[in-house]
Amino acid sequence: MDISQVSALFSSIIGARNVITGAQLALRNTGYCAASYDGGVLLTPGSAQEVSEICRLAAEHGLAIVPQGGLTGLVQGTATAPGQVALSLEKMTRILEFDPMQGIVTAEAGVTLQQVIDVAEPHGLAPGIDLPSRGSCTLGGIVSTNAGGIQAIRYGMARDNILGLEAVLADGTLLDMNNTLLKNNAGYDLKQLFVGSEGTLGVITKATLRLHSRPSSVQTALIGCDSTEQLFDVLARARRAFGGNLLSFEAMWPEFFTEITTHLNNSMMSPHCGIYGVIETGQWGDAEHEGALTAFLGQCFEDDLLQDGVVAQSEAQRRTIWQLREDADLIESRSGPCLSYDVGLRLSDIPNYVERLQVRIASDCPGVTCYVFGHMGDGNLHIMAGPARDPARHAAIDGAVYGVLQQFTGTTVSAEHGIGLEKRTHLPLSRPMATLAAMRQLKTAFDPQSTLNPAKVFDQLA
Ligand SMILES: Cc1cc2nc3c(=O)[nH]c(=O)nc-3n(C[C@H](O)[C@H](O)[C@H](O)COP(=O)(O)OP(=O)(O)OC[C@H]3O[C@@H](n4cnc5c(N)ncnc54)[C@H](O)[C@@H]3O)c2cc1C
Numbered sequence: 001m002d003i004s005q006v007s008a009l010f011s012s013i014i015g016a017r018n019v020i021t022g023a024q025l026a027l028r029n030t031g032y033c034a035a036s037y038d039g040g041v042l043l044t045p046g047s048a049q050e051v052s053e054i055c056r057l058a059a060e061h062g063l064a065i066v067p068q069g070g071l072t073g074l075v076q077g078t079a080t081a082p083g084q085v086a087l088s089l090e091k092m093t094r095i096l097e098f099d100p101m102q103g104i105v106t107a108e109a110g111v112t113l114q115q116v117i118d119v120a121e122p123h124g125l126a127p128g129i130d131l132p133s134r135g136s137c138t139l140g141g142i143v144s145t146n147a148g149g150i151q152a153i154r155y156g157m158a159r160d161n162i163l164g165l166e167a168v169l170a171d172g173t174l175l176d177m178n179n180t181l182l183k184n185n186a187g188y189d190l191k192q193l194f195v196g197s198e199g200t201l202g203v204i205t206k207a208t209l210r211l212h213s214r215p216s217s218v219q220t221a222l223i224g225c226d227s228t229e230q231l232f233d234v235l236a237r238a239r240r241a242f243g244g245n246l247l248s249f250e251a252m253w254p255e256f257f258t259e260i261t262t263h264l265n266n267s268m269m270s271p272h273c274g275i276y277g278v279i280e281t282g283q284w285g286d287a288e289h290e291g292a293l294t295a296f297l298g299q300c301f302e303d304d305l306l307q308d309g310v311v312a313q314s315e316a317q318r319r320t321i322w323q324l325r326e327d328a329d330l331i332e333s334r335s336g337p338c339l340s341y342d343v344g345l346r347l348s349d350i351p352n353y354v355e356r357l358q359v360r361i362a363s364d365c366p367g368v369t370c371y372v373f374g375h376m377g378d379g380n381l382h383i384m385a386g387p388a389r390d391p392a393r394h395a396a397i398d399g400a401v402y403g404v405l406q407q408f409t410g411t412t413v414s415a416e417h418g419i420g421l422e423k424r425t426h427l428p429l430s431r432p433m434a435t436l437a438a439m440r441q442l443k444t445a446f447d448p449q450s451t452l453n454p455a456k457v458f459d460q461l462a
Helices: 003-014 022-026 048-060 113-123 139-145 228-245 254-264 292-302 315-326 329-335 347-364 391-405 424-429 433-446
Strands: 064-068 084-088 095-099 104-108 125-127 162-168 174-177 203-213 217-225 246-252 275-283 308-311 339-344 369-375 380-386
Touching: 003 048, 048 064, 048 084, 048 162, 048 174, 048 203, 064 203, 095 113, 104 113, 113 125, 113 139, 139 203, 217 228, 217 292, 217 315, 228 246, 228 275, 228 292, 228 347, 246 254, 246 315, 254 275, 254 315, 254 329, 254 369, 275 292, 275 315, 292 308, 329 369, 329 380, 339 391, 347 369, 347 380, 347 391, 380 391, 391 424, 424 433
Parallel strands: 064 084
Antiparallel strands: 095 104, 104 203, 125 203, 162 174, 162 203, 217 275, 217 308, 246 275, 246 369, 339 380, 369 380
């Protein structure tokens, strides 16, 4: 089928204005995946019923459907190829139910995380999931990638915060797995299969998210230590001191920190520390909180664990601290295109991993700088390495990142971004053959013709 035939086919269901092709498509932002529209057709249905009709028709004609949300995914999961049709949930942005008493929100899959935050905030509630991409990423994308983020140390990942789902299967079946109860053990919890499935098992059309009480006050600090071991010591103490009130514990290695602070012309912290961290704590109710983080850090200073530290004195300062950690994209604007990784390791292996990785990159990839940062409390490191323009360099950097990772046990090639197209060949480093075979069987059971986001996560035919 050529593009005009595909357009005509789907126009009959959703109308021609919701089938975007040609020059109109070329004007669109492809997000973090340059190949998002390479298939040449984008569908923007307005309801789950329309999504169901689209999938049914696509399966009938053997056409592949690639679900898309805010296009902030970092593993090429939204890439389309000729013959594949992009399906965006961008018109499905209604909040369907908000129950502050129960602490839940049910919304269509195209709703952004920021929309959920805005609905919940006036009622003293917040979603436990928070990502720097909050303004663009959607509920469908968050569910499909099992997103983590900056508060996973406190609230877990998407999987821990999703109560119910609705999804459309490859043959058009609308699967109602919605649920608004905290406890529901009536049979298999099917929705969990779709969490983290990266659009390969079904198109998420609706989700119910659990909300949490917003802390009445939040304290945030930027800290600097001599060594990673000292930062771990601070983390261990923070866990003991604050328990469930510890909301975030993030780390930035010097190459990352220096690059970002130079770009932002920010001099709030000594540039000579061995590693930097962001620590955030919350307090619920009226209990005195103001000085708690300052006192905690004061003790860490006395015990020679800290080289430097600044506790935010205003919301503006708090935002400035988070900007240092969250504006990772600035690295590329100064250093050129980077490859991006999100590996997971046991905390105790992190110092050795980073040290060995830097040595390996220096020897195998001359001219490449490795910028390391991430969700330290979760054992999740983000690595940006660049400049990396040509395929040979890409292979060498992949070899370094994953080669060194293999020297440790209990690791993952993806702690939160997923596999997409980008990490398919490296998936066997994290999942044994029998497990991969079971994943393929599951894919075949749900999508026998492989028309839903084909070739993502793994090559089904391999
Ligand atoms: C600046 C920045 C910071 C980030 N920080 C984090 C972070 O801290 N933690 C984290 O986990 N991730 C992070 N990410 C990655 C990204 O934001 C998340 O993966 C997010 O969940 C993707 O949502 P999206 O709506 O943009 O999905 P998209 O990018 O559009 O899609 C991602 C995947 O989900 C599938 N998909 C999308 N919508 C649906 C749907 N309705 N049904 C079925 N499948 C669907 C797609 O096919 C694709 O495989 C970050 C990204 C950026 C750019």
